[in-house]
Amino acid sequence: MVRSASKRAVSTGAGTAFAAVPALSHLSDVPSFLDLRVHEMQRAAYGRTRARLGEDAELACVVRLDRGFPALVTADALFRAEFAAKLTKGGDSRVAVGDWVVVCRPEGHEGGLIEEILPRTSAIARWRGKARGEKQVLAANVDTVIVVQALLADGFGPERIVRSAVIARDCGAEVAVVLTKADRVGAPARAAAVSGIRQLLGDEIAVAVTSSEAGAGIDGLRSLVPAGTIAILLGESGAGKSTLLNALLGHEALETGEVRARDDAGRHTTVARRMVALPHAGVIVDAPGLRSLPLVGHERGLAKVFPDIAEAASACRFRDCTHTHEPGCAVRGGGFSPRRIEAYAALASEMRANAASLDPDILL
Ligand SMILES: Nc1nc2c(ncn2[C@@H]2O[C@H](COP(=O)(O)OP(=O)(O)OP(=O)(O)O)[C@@H](O)[C@H]2O)c(=O)[nH]1
Ligand SMILES: [Mg+2]
Ligand SMILES: [Zn+2]
Structure with missing residues (x-):
């Protein structure tokens, strides 16, 4: 079946159903289909669903979530999507950035309808700290968790890095560490922080020391995310995650925020979870900073x-x-x-x- 040109058009999501979330038309650095790798197991599951739903069923990846509203890329388009009724009824209507889904774009519908969420190769999930034990999936199908922590003039504690590593390894991802704001401390403090991390996590752990301000260590970060892989940045608000990504991209793609002088705490500047495609490298997910990372079941x-x-x-x-x-x-x-x-x-x-x-x- 040949699709009509109008159906191929990119929906900007400016219409009624998606009015509450940012339009996609002005976004830069969104990964294309070629930047993302679908696992054999997922492709096979897609094939089965397509056999059931017909040729209109397309394979898509969730590249962005704004207040729960997904944005998808397919081989030829970027658009917002909602969940098909059968998913919302079954209570199975939660996707994470990185999820592969099967989507249909019905005639007359401004976006897409997600028909199925395909099985994940990995899911980075953290406990919300509630007695009912629910976990929040931060990203799906991710290869590497990059734990981001700022170097502080008044000392550095690797505790949170170890905690993040436990979650990442439990979820089946590789772990790497990026220490930010290296311009704020001297060489001895930088070396002490790196050796403290290696003492706890072993000598093999990749640690990049960066300063977005001085433009230092950015290549070290890029090498942690080779082409064809996906990484997520995990760290507290104010750690400098979005600033790092801007440094990698070479332009101000992501909003960054001031931190409190007293304790370096951020103000939760990033509110969406979104993927950005790095030139000549892989894909990184930027996400809001997490206040706490309580552990259960890891x-x-x-x-x-x-x-x-x-x-x-x-x-x-x-x-x-x-x-x-x-x-x-x-x-x-x-x-x-x-x-x-x-x-x-x-x-x-x-x-x-x-x-x-x-x-x-x-x-x-
Ligand atoms: N001195 C110095 N400041 C930095 C560096 N990187 C980031 N900052 C500052 O740290 C503040 C917070 O940076 P963001 O990139 O917004 O932090 P974030 O981790 O994305 O925070 P959330 O989006 O709230 O989770 C900003 O004021 C940045 O200018 C750096 O390498 N050196
Ligand atoms: Mg941010
Ligand atoms: Zn014992």
Whole structure:
């Protein structure tokens, strides 16, 4: 079947149903179909759905979410979409940036109708901290989580980086670290921060030290996202995520905001989740900063970040050993560095406490 030219036209989303979200026509740096890789398993699932729905069913990727409204790219268009009734009725109408979906563009409809969300290769999800245990999917089908943290003149704590790494590894993604605002500290503080991270996460972890202000370290970040891969920036508001992306893109594609002088906290400048395509590299998802990252149910991720300690812990005399004072503790006797034991034990005990705080009928 040959489609009419009018149906191929790009919808700007300026009409009624999508009036509350930004128009797509002025956006730059949106990835095209060629920048995104669909997994064999997803292509096969699409083929089955297409056999059922007919030739009008197209494969699309969610490249942007504004207040829950997705924007999709297909092989030839960028448009807003809603969910087909059967998805909203089934309560299955949640997509994340990076999701592959099957979409139809019915005649007379200003955008698309999402008919199916295809299975994910990975989903970066974090617990909302509520007793019902719901998790929020930050991005789907992502290869790498880039943990972004600012260097501070008055000291640097890698705790949040370790916490983010646990989530990322549990969700099946690679982890890399970007330290921003290097212009604010001296070389010794930069080196100390990098070695502190490597002591906890191992020497193999990629750490880029950047200053968007001085234009330094930007190539190091680019090399973390080779062409054909997708990364998400994860970090607190004010860490400098959007500024970094602007530096990578070479123009002001993303809005950035002031931080509070007192504690460097941002004001949640970024409100949408969106993908940007880097020239000669992969795709990065910019997202609003996250205040807290409470952990629950990420034991597998913890074991991937600290494999040697997790293995030793299985030999502790008590199953709920806190590795602080118990007799027969194989972790304390295992020759690990006290800093690594402390980081491991703190996150393990937090997960136990959080799991205990969930409603008893919740299974994670
Ligand atoms: N000194 C210095 N300031 C920077 C650097 N990078 C970013 N900033 C400043 O940090 C502030 C916050 O930057 P944003 O890029 O908006 O931070 P964000 O992580 O995107 O924050 P949210 O969108 O709120 O999550 C801005 O005032 C930037 O100018 C840097 O390398 N050096
Ligand atoms: Mg931002
Ligand atoms: Zn122990």
